[in-house]
Amino acid sequence: MTYAADRIHAEIAYVAYHFHWSLExxxxxxxxxRRRYADEIAALVNRAAAEG
Structure with missing residues (x-):
């Protein structure tokens, strides 16, 4: 099974933006x-937005 390149790039950008980790x-x-980190970041962002 392959994973869409666009999806991989989106995950990488999301994690890098929020955690400031290097591409490497x-x-x-x-x-x-990586998917789990992206999901956890999304939960944090959503919780912060809900709290205002």
Missing amino acids: DILDLEHGD
Whole structure:
């Protein structure tokens, strides 16, 4: 199974933007770990937005 390049780039940009990690550090993550970080960031962003 392959993962769409656009989706990978979006995940990398999202994690890099919020965690300020380098591209190398993010690419070193397993896909599942990178996806989990992206999901956790989204939860934090949504919670912050809800709190105003």
